[in-house]
Amino acid sequence: MPARLPPLSLHAWLRYDAIDRLIPAGVRTVLEIGAGQGAVGALLAERYDYVGLEPDAASRAVAARRVGKGEMLALGVEDYEPREPFDLVCAFEVLEHLEDDRAAVVGWTRFVRPGGWLLLSVPAGRSRMGAADRRAGHYRRYERADIGDVLAAAGLVEPCVVTYGFPLGYALEAGRNAIASRSAAGATLEARTAASGRWLQPPDTAAHVTRLAAFPFRLAQRPFARSSLGTGLVARARRPAREPGSDPAGV
Numbered sequence: 160m161p162a163r164l165p166p167l168s169l170h171a172w173l174r175y176d177a178i179d180r181l182i183p184a185g186v187r188t189v190l191e192i193g194a195g196q197g198a199v200g201a202l203l204a205e206r207y208d209y210v211g212l213e214p215d216a217a218s219r220a221v222a223a224r225r226v227g228k229g230e231m232l233a234l235g236v237e238d239y240e241p242r243e244p245f246d247l248v249c250a251f252e253v254l255e256h257l258e259d260d261r262a263a264v265v266g267w268t269r270f271v272r273p274g275g276w277l278l279l280s281v282p283a284g285r286s287r288m289g290a291a292d293r294r295a296g297h298y299r300r301y302e303r304a305d306i307g308d309v310l311a312a313a314g315l316v317e318p319c320v321v322t323y324g325f326p327l328g329y330a331l332e333a334g335r336n337a338i339a340s341r342s343a344a345g346a347t348l349e350a351r352t353a354a355s356g357r358w359l360q361p362p363d364t365a366a367h368v369t370r371l372a373a374f375p376f377r378l379a380q381r382p383f384a385r386s387s388l389g390t391g392l393v394a395r396a397r398r399p400a401r402e403p404g405s406d407p408a409g410v
Contacts, residue, residue, distance in 0.1 A: 165198040165225050166366040168359065170324065170331045170390070172373035173380060174251065174280055175199060177323035177393040180381075182247065183276050190245040190270050192236050193253035195356030197222025203249075204229030212239055218356045236267065244272035251280040254309070255297040256352045264313040274400035277315060281306060283322060283392045291335035294342070295358065296351030303387070306394045315396035322389030327376040332390050335359065 167175060178199070187208060194200045194211030196218050203209050209229030213219040216233065223231040232239065248270045257263045264277070271277055282292065282300045292300065303320050310318050324331075338359070361369055383389060 163225075163363075164366040164370060165201040166361040166363050167198045167369060167373075168361055169369055169373045169376070170328060171198060172370060173323050173328055173377060174391055174393065175202065176377040176380070177321055177384065177391075178249075178251065178278065178280065180384075181278060181319060181321065181393055181395045183395070186246045186276070188245045188247070190241070190248045192248065192250040192267060193256075193356075194219075194222050194226075194231065195252075196360060197225040197231060198360075199251060200229060200231070201225040201227070207247075210241070210245075212236055213356075215354075215356065239270075241270060244270055244275065246272060246275045247278060248275070249278045252282070252355075254279055254281050255292075255299055255301070256295075256355070258298055260298075261309055261312045264309050264315075268313050268315065268398055271398040273398055276395055276397050277310070277313075278393070278395045279306070280391060280393045283324070283389055287332070287390075289332070289336040290339035291332065294339040294351060295355040296348045301392055303392060306392055310394060310396040314399070316399055318394065318396040320392055320394040321384040322386060322392055323380050323384065324390035325380050325383045325386070325388040327373075327380075328390030 189203050189207040189209045191200050191211045194213040197211060200209060200211045200222060204226045205228060211222060211226060211229060211231045212234050213222050213231060214235040219231060219233050248267055254260045254263060267277060285300050285302055288300050306320055307318050
């Protein structure tokens, strides 16, 4: 853990438990697309050579302070040109904000080295689209098959999709929907998306409290990772070491 524990919300701790269990062995370099306020980035930066991208200025200012050992850039993915591709490219709670999710994932694969990995999280359950989703600027929620189709369309292989959030996530989601239904949001989808990483985030002083409170629920959700129960999905897939149609002999 970093010297100063980042303040993840209860739901984010549930998500991070699933994320951490899907990070492949042998990863050295990590790119996070849409790093928000850097709570997860701070944890990743302690273990890997980390670069985060966050175009929202308010969120990036917080993230830059939290991600001490990594690099936090004020760039959108469309403006970033890395020196070399990464072992692991991550985008947590980003894809649902993008109108063309398939095109986005295709674009993100250029940052993944051949044989490297893409790791995503998205909200689960098409039928549970609610006030909190609309306030956050979401286009959609996902079923397990939906995210599998998006990964396959990008040419990624060896997919692994797990659920998280059962049972606590349902109560947390209901609370977010209740708050969202009674609070004002940005007028445009873009404004709501930009602000989503700052909405309902705990203060730094709550970091240890939320971690301890989430711990038993992180354990409780694990037996249901392969079920349909849960409020979110975490998905991992690999970029093929050799692209389809390539000639290994160079002929």
